[in-house]
Amino acid sequence: MAKSPLEYIESLPREIIYTILIICLAVPLVKPLGLPVPISSRVKEWHQYVEGLPDGAYVLVSVDYGVGSLPALEPFMVATLHDLFERNVKVVIMTLYSDGPICYESLITKVNPDAYGKQYGVDYVFLGYIPGGETAMKAVAENLHAAVPTDYYGTPLNQIPMLKDISGASDFAMIISVTPSGDVAQGWIRQWVTPYGITYMSCVLAMMMPTMEPYYPAQVKALTDAGRAGEYEYLIGKPGSGIRKLDAFSVAHIMLIIAIIIANIAYFALKAQKKGGA
């Protein structure tokens, strides 16, 4: 029996939903709509902590995501590194994910430290993948040189100018982690914040925010989600893929809201029809 228009709308085939979603995502990406970019207090706070770093401070940046979540998390990490490289700080980059080095290569190509006059080994260094999760965090905190004998490219740490005098967590002013894993985000609190009191900034996926909120602002000084990459790019004046996606976010979310409203109207109309018919 053929479906009535109301029944059809109420149980719209997913192919139609997906097609509409593709259009809503693709059009703003191809032709940006120029919708306003509100900058949230969380992103401003993140930027303020980076701004407040003293000259010569050491910052540990942990690329705690794999290739699967690279599209979601990389824009925020790129913006963070742009912000850090604009200052006179030393950036030590590491990863707890086995495919983290691939993410690092993609990230550093986009950031281009050379454009800031930064030199590898003097201003920034990449330690590579350190296996062990929280055990690795603890090992790096206690004794960096023992935990990581060489950097990603095989150079012994004691031959890298910026790491010669660094022993562990107590030499760092800040730890920044961008991750889709709650275990990792909370692990840094247990292994770096609680024992050493290091300033910790965490960027997670939006759905993880409620579980990280209890730690903010006592243990996690700045907490935000990766969807705010566009705001951060706008704030620091470095537009990238994040800001391009904001219009697509808006249109897709509005499409979903409208779709749900229409579905509910169809549902109640059908219900009323059946009651009237009965």
Next chain:
Amino acid sequence: MIVSGRFMEFVALILIWVLAMIAIDKIKKGWTVSFRRIAGLDALEEAVGRAAEMGRPVHFTSGLNSLTGTWAPLTVAGLAVFGEVARLCARYRVPVIYSVYGTQVIPIAHELYKQAFLAEGRPEEAKPEEAIRYLSSSQFAYAAAVQGIAERERPAANIMVGPFYAESLIFAETFYRVGAIQVAGTARLYQIPFFAIVGDYVLIGEECYAAGAYLTKDPAHTGSLFVQDLGKMVAIVLGVIGALLTTAGTKAIVEFLKL
């Protein structure tokens, strides 16, 4: 001798252990305790029965399982559910497909599967080499492989109990699309809402851990479930008292628990 700050944790652990042993002993001696039904676990037989009627297999997954990580207890809970599912499938002669992510559970799954068929008196019908399928230890490769199994083999029932990450909704939506009844459970907070809105039956948090005790239907095991609920009541009381005292300006409970 006990590390500073962990004394109350130690006391709590010993207390829970002792209470569990007392409760199990009392139940063995005849004390009866009634528990609410856990709909998701009761629905396992319904799901397998549906698969038997439709002549389609049952699919099981324990998510991104690992026996050496933080979520090892949840993996063990998932294996307990698989044992029951395998037994039901042996009883109703329904093929079961266990999509494995972590290689550590392969030998255990093989054993559970063979034991299930042995218990049902059908050891010759066990085909672990077809039922237990290692797919991948990469999250999204695993997700893609499970989707492929769903689309090609069209299971009538999908049972998911274990640690799930981003792939949870991929599984839930795909199996919904192929018309499978879904029983899903996890203790990972982020994924519970996805299962709740898409699954037919949901096991939330501790219900997954209770599965082993619940499904064996051994009265003694339910002693531990009783202690679990007792622990929750103590947590609630401490929480309320602590909130009131903290509002009144004293952190006595907090300091006491930090001993």
Next chain:
Amino acid sequence: MSLAYRRHLPIIITFIMGIIMILQYFIVPKQPVEPYQITMQKVGETLTNWANLLAAFTIGFGMVNIALIHSRHVSRKTPGQWYYSAWLLFVAVIMVIVGIGGEPALGINVSKYQYDWMTTYVFAALSGTMYSSLAFYITSACYRAFRARTIEATALLIVGFITLMSRTPAFQAYLPQVIEVADWINKYIVKSSFRGILIGGALGAILLGIRTLMGMETGYLGRRD
């Protein structure tokens, strides 16, 4: 094998190892000083390494499993499956060859570029694609699930709307009040519910551990009794 070995020995081993790891947590501080603390820490680390080694050995099970299942599909020409299996086996063999050929730890550097290329432009791209497909599944799930059928469903719908609007940049700009409402819901309702589920889950895990140590939970041994 006698019953004692098959049934009791694994449980005794589990009990002893479990007690050692529990004691290690309670008596070894972050910086061990006493000889017994240092000993316990070393024992704990050794046991953890053994567990990781055993886990690594099981990768062999996985490889054999894949080879058996998919070669069977290819040999039987299972309709709708055999070409996928053939392709999987082919790509797996290529990746193994290319991976070993580009492994600096083995002193070989013949195919590192090819391995990196396949990892970056095939594996990474496909992983990102799969993760991105979640957007579509979330959309269809929301469209289907967000109906005001019951009071609970209506509450889900309202909270879902508020959350969606608070995450939309356009609403954030023109209707900032929705962010405050969403923050309130997150702060007071979501946080407290999550904590309740966390406590329940933690207690469940503890009791599961106790049942395991007492030999009542034998699922990890491949037994249900």
